[in-house]
Amino acid sequence: MPRTVAVVGGGISGLAACYHLARAPHPPKVVLLEAGGRLGGWLQSTRTEDGTVFEHGPRGVRPGGAAGADTLHMVSELGLEPLVLPVAADHPASRHRFLYANGALHRMPSGLGGLLRAVPPFSRALIWSAVRDLMAPMGTEPDESIHSFARRRFGAEVADVAVDSLCRGVFAGDCRQLSVRSCFPALFRAERTRRSVLLGLAMGEGRPRGATSALVLRAREERWTQWALRGGMQTLPEAIAAFLRPRGAELLCHAELQRLRLRHDGTWQVLTLPDSTITADHVISALPAAALARALPPEAQPLAQQLTHIPAVTVAVVNLQYRGVTLPVTGFGHLVPSSEDEALLGIVYDSVAFPQHDGSGSPSVRLTVMLGGSWFQRSFGEPTAAPPAVLLQRAQRAVREQLGVMGTPVRSVVRVQQSCIPQYTLGHWQRMERIGRWVEEQRLPLSLIGASYSGVSVNDCIASAKAAVGRLLGG
Numbered sequence: 018m019p020r021t022v023a024v025v026g027g028g029i030s031g032l033a034a035c036y037h038l039a040r041a042p043h044p045p046k047v048v049l050l051e052a053g054g055r056l057g058g059w060l061q062s063t064r065t066e067d068g069t070v071f072e073h074g075p076r077g078v079r080p081g082g083a084a085g086a087d088t089l090h091m092v093s094e095l096g097l098e099p100l101v102l103p104v105a106a107d108h109p110a111s112r113h114r115f116l117y118a119n120g121a122l123h124r125m126p127s128g129l130g131g132l133l134r135a136v137p138p139f140s141r142a143l144i145w146s147a148v149r150d151l152m153a154p155m156g157t158e159p160d161e162s163i164h165s166f167a168r169r170r171f172g173a174e175v176a177d178v179a180v181d182s183l184c185r186g187v188f189a190g191d192c193r194q195l196s197v198r199s200c201f202p203a204l205f206r207a208e209r210t211r212r213s214v215l216l217g218l219a220m221g222e223g224r225p226r227g228a229t230s231a232l233v234l235r236a237r238e239e240r241w242t243q244w245a246l247r248g249g250m251q252t253l254p255e256a257i258a259a260f261l262r263p264r265g266a267e268l269l270c271h272a273e274l275q276r277l278r279l280r281h282d283g284t285w286q287v288l289t290l291p292d293s294t295i296t297a298d299h300v301i302s303a304l305p306a307a308a309l310a311r312a313l314p315p316e317a318q319p320l321a322q323q324l325t326h327i328p329a330v331t332v333a334v335v336n337l338q339y340r341g342v343t344l345p346v347t348g349f350g351h352l353v354p355s356s357e358d359e360a361l362l363g364i365v366y367d368s369v370a371f372p373q374h375d376g377s378g379s380p381s382v383r384l385t386v387m388l389g390g391s392w393f394q395r396s397f398g399e400p401t402a403a404p405p406a407v408l409l410q411r412a413q414r415a416v417r418e419q420l421g422v423m424g425t426p427v428r429s430v431v432r433v434q435q436s437c438i439p440q441y442t443l444g445h446w447q448r449m450e451r452i453g454r455w456v457e458e459q460r461l462p463l464s465l466i467g468a469s470y471s472g473v474s475v476n477d478c479i480a481s482a483k484a485a486v487g488r489l490l491g492g
């Protein structure tokens with residue numbers, strides 16, 4: 018049992034690790050080191066004086082699956098239940114998602130009717146893609162790009178338009194480079210176990226359902242598809258920090274990990290900027306893979322080498338608030354396939370899912386335009402030098418052209434979120450295996466958690482933290 022655990026990285030993964038360490042029957046001393054001046058990582062919300070909330074990172078969390086249930090359980094243990102803003106399955110934000118293709122908005126087909134008819138932008142009824150999936154032979158490669166997998170199972174149009182857009186709306190990434198095995202493991206397993214993706218998904222995997230608490234049961238009964246928190250997603254890291262401080266955890270901001278040194282007695286010397294050293298029996302890294310690679314000692318170069326092969330893309334997040342306008346459609350938002358416009362990933366209609374965050378005063382519409390991702394550099398140049406005014410104009414133009422919203426926003430915020438979404442490219446599973454094997458063989462007192470490894474969603478990050486603490490403390 019380690020006496021001192023240093024957790025590096027104060028995003029949701031690092032905070033969740035501290036939370037689970039602090040709740041152990043015999044908790045170790047916990048020191049969290051965060052480079053920036055605030056905790057929460059990509060969970061960033063701007064709150065204005067009139068109650069408007071703008072999200073610059075995640076805006077909704079899924080309640081489903083074991084990880085979704087565990088997150089909700091933590092939310093209720095933190096006393097946040099009164100602040101939860103649920104979105105039920107029959108809400109327009111759950112039922113309607115759109116694609117902007119061939120210069121027009123199209124509702125993504127849903128239900129049997131949507132499958133049987135040819136619905137633009139698709140030239141054929143999607144039922145033919147489903148039939149193809151039932152007939153197509155099983156893949157044999159250990160990994161495949163998401164595009165190649167989707168093309169093989171569902172046909173070129175589904176791959177080029179629907180799946181291309183989906184990958185932009187989750188990973189801000191290019192489905193021709195991303196790995197199906199690592200990005201959508203359930204789809205990969207469904208094909209391998211049932212020979213058909215749709216059949217495999219329909220039959221389910223009989224996986225564990227996670228924690229049960231009143232909030233989890235409520236989410237199931239009320240059929241939530243996502244939830245957020247009053248005051249924005251940043252409320253979650255703030256609540257975890259408030260839980261940790263009275264329990265003696267040291268939460269240090271402006272403490273950037275510079276170098277890890279393994280001492281002869283098997284403990285770590287953790288060197289931070291500006292100029293401080295702590296000793297820890299175990300380090301939990303909740304850093305982006307590249308940041309950890311830079312801090313590892315020379316003898317851990319084989320590990321650093323693997324970590325540098327996990328890239329991340331930059332997304333410009335442009336929040337806009339308009340007054341006196343109406344949207345032409347109601348739903349979660351729309352995605353734009355790369356063939357239509359590489360630079361413009363999609364637009365979230367924030368006011369539809371969470372009108373509670375529109376603020377007081379005359380009715381307003383909040384939108385978030387997401388730009389760049391895998392195509393950032395090609396479209397806008399170096400992320401550090403991309404002028405906010407150019408990004409704002411590009412976002413406003415998209416709102417005018419794609420939604421017909423003509424006015425000038427009353428508020429706007431532009432954030433260039435550098436290297437914010439890790440990309441699990443082809444062969445990611447092998448890199449993960451090599452990393453795991455090396456850490457085990459060397460008996461390094463090091464755990465790797467966070468979005469760089471096995472899932473980018475908030476739920477995945479929290480689940481990776483819980484699992485690592487369980488392994489460390491023998492839970």
Ligand SMILES: Cc1cc2nc3c(=O)[nH]c(=O)nc-3n(C[C@H](O)[C@H](O)[C@H](O)COP(=O)(O)OP(=O)(O)OC[C@H]3O[C@@H](n4cnc5c(N)ncnc54)[C@H](O)[C@@H]3O)c2cc1C
Nearest residue numbers: 026028029030052058059074075273274437467468474475
């Ligand atoms: C625009 C956007 C939209 C998203 N939308 C959703 C969504 O709708 N739903 C969803 O579930 N997920 C969403 N996500 C994904 C999810 O928010 C992230 O994957 C998750 O927050 C990552 O958390 P993390 O703690 O692993 O990493 P991070 O948030 O990156 O935290 C890492 C922390 O480490 C710190 N750090 C870096 N280097 C050092 C160092 N050397 N020393 C000390 N500290 C260091 C950083 O400052 C940061 O605070 C979205 C992400 C983005 C960017």
Ligand SMILES: C=Cc1c2[nH]c(c1C)Cc1[nH]c(c(CCC(=O)O)c1C)Cc1[nH]c(c(C)c1CCC(=O)O)Cc1[nH]c(c(C)c1C=C)C2
Nearest residue numbers: 114115185186187188189350351352362363364365387474
């Ligand atoms: C337009 C770009 C983006 C939008 N959201 C994100 C980007 C890059 C980031 C993002 N969105 C989701 C996740 C978490 C993944 C998860 O497993 O939960 C991340 C990192 C959720 C999500 N968003 C969309 C889908 C299909 C999902 C997966 C979960 C779910 O089905 O709810 C689609 C989508 N994202 C955006 C829009 C406008 C959109 C659809 C209209 C914005």
